[in-house]
Amino acid sequence: MKQSETLNTLSQHLFFKGIEPSQLEILASKATIRSYPAGRYLAHEGEKAESFFLLLEGKVQILIDGGKSKQSIQTIGPGEVFGWSWIFPPYRWNFDARATEPVKVLVLSGKMLRQRCEENSSLGYQLMKRFAGIMVARLRATRLQVLDVYGQQKEKC
Numbered sequence: 001m002k003q004s005e006t007l008n009t010l011s012q013h014l015f016f017k018g019i020e021p022s023q024l025e026i027l028a029s030k031a032t033i034r035s036y037p038a039g040r041y042l043a044h045e046g047e048k049a050e051s052f053f054l055l056l057e058g059k060v061q062i063l064i065d066g067g068k069s070k071q072s073i074q075t076i077g078p079g080e081v082f083g084w085s086w087i088f089p090p091y092r093w094n095f096d097a098r099a100t101e102p103v104k105v106l107v108l109s110g111k112m113l114r115q116r117c118e119e120n121s122s123l124g125y126q127l128m129k130r131f132a133g134i135m136v137a138r139l140r141a142t143r144l145q146v147l148d149v150y151g152q153q154k155e156k157c
Helices: 001-014 021-030 110-119 120-156
Strands: 032-036 041-043 051-057 060-064 071-074 096-099 103-110
Touching: 001 021, 001 051, 001 103, 001 120, 021 103, 021 110, 041 051, 051 110, 096 120, 103 110, 110 120
Parallel strands: none
Antiparallel strands: 032 103, 041 096, 051 103, 060 071, 060 096
């Protein structure tokens, strides 16, 4: 994908709506496109978080450690974003992310994003508002998953 196509992808995406064009140009110049096969993990809980992903094609399952097994809390598709763990020290993934089918993602470096946010507090604030929305959605999904697991356990008793 050429930088102009990457810039177009970012500028048309809802997550980046309202971000200054000059900032989007910088982000687009640093973005990479990657493809992963079905079953491949893009993030492992506890490992170093270095990337932010914009899902272009395919589906990714967000999983948490459920003790004896991984618990799916959400499956996301094209146009959605994931990977906010690079924002907060110690910069470790708080979940697993696994491709459930072949995926294509636009990847931004967490280190680069932190640097841009430090240099431009307006950009940092805009991104933080957006990531806060993602975190709330994941918290809700996790809550529903926990309620469902407890509901199933009560039925077995």
